[in-house]
Amino acid sequence: MGEVLALAGIYRRLVGARIRSQLQYRLSFALNLIGAGLISFLDFAAILVLFGQVDALGEWSVAEVALLYAISSVAFAATDLAIGHLDLLPKMIREGDLDVILVRPLGSLFQVVSSDFALRRLGKGLQGLVILVVALVAVDLDWTLGRALMLVVTPVAGAFIFAGVWIALATIAFWLIDSIEVANAFTYGGNFLSQYPVNIFGSWLRRFVIFVVPLAFVSYFPSLYILDKEDPLGLPLALQFVSPLVAVASVAAGCLVWRFAVRHYRSTGS
């Protein structure tokens, strides 16, 4: 326990320094914040355009899809904020920064993760939160304690599901230095996919995001419970409650893959 607290203290100090440095250039920071929000809002604009043509997508109304979008956005923004710089892992390996990390007396994943904290990505999360509020008003929810609780837990669980996927996929860089873009299909692609109801996708893709890379648990299953909606896929109700467990499993899997990858890491040398 003491060890965890010590790590948390180190993390707070390292990340605090990153945040302070980013806040030095206020105008630049504000522009970046707005820019990040606008770019991610494009995905929502696309949803609105589609719903200008139809009333429902796979039995989901625009307000319901907005809820999926918002949950996915908030969860992904949190992950991106905290560990999005894992995309830079190939650069760290190529330039030898990872070798420096490996000789320090702290976990390698911990050091890579605490090496940055891109605050501008809050822009993405903020627009997600705004749309979350709009969606909740629009769906006319029958509030219960269970639903409120689910609404708080879901984005957190979603963020950890994304994190596990991101960590596992980033390790591709240990073997294939210039192929990190494969990870984008699962991270950014996962963000895109979980903005839409899973039942509109082809059966192989549906199975893939339920059983292999558990993106269906980011927004789809919990939202069915929050909306008190019948599952168009007719899957067991229990799936709507297991997102936190899936999140734990996802992060655990991500860390295991990372550990395996680091053990097999060979420096580029010189």
Place this chain on the structure above:
Amino acid sequence: MRLYWELARRGYRRYAAYPGATIAGIFTNTVFGFMLAYVLLAVFRERGEVGGYDASDAVTYVWVGQGMLMTIYIWGWYEVALRVSSGDIATDLYRPFDFQLYWLAQDLGRAAYHALYRGVPPFLVGAFVFDVRLPQEALLWPAFVLAITLAVCVSFAFRFLFNLAAFWLLDYRGVGVLAMVASTFFSGQIVPLAFFPDWLEAVAWALPFAAMVQAPIEIFLGNARGLELAGILGLQAFWAVALLLVGRSVFAAGTRKLVVQGG
């Protein structure tokens, strides 16, 4: 002319040097293509036709669009801005070439590589799985190639233009992000312009962005024939020339006020 041809070849080879990145990119484009195609097909389960498109047109749109994504390269190109903000532009200015054509030549070479290696493979995968429509008339193929070439010119001219913001602003990325947002949405890269409400579609066609993505795809789908086809190509050529000329004069204005710190 020889110089620019050599530059185009260098542009091609620069990207051909990383086959691993190419394969990874093809994979990612293909995954996104699948997701977008399923989303649009969900729309066509609700109704048979949207803005003159049927389901087959829509999936064709998605896969041609994914193939064009890297060819057009509307995301994250800051090479000219980096030359300006680093001061390297000073060296470029006394080299015996036209600065804009120097970059255009390289960009056309890059686009040729991306069209062949990032464009064709995802389309083939999509055509294998989905009910994709190919141009029925032989004439449409050369017209499509011409339209893509013009689209790259328009895209380049626009990128060159917003990169020049670096002459006046320290943080040129803010302008870059706004440019990226506008060009992604109004080009039809995420949703076909035919799906837009009428007024928004009209706005999009009045902007240069439709010439980057929507125009070549219209030709590929065979939605424009005869005079209409010539009209689309003409519109693309107009935007290419207009934006290149604006870029030249803004560049001239930028170099007049340019001060590079010596060292």
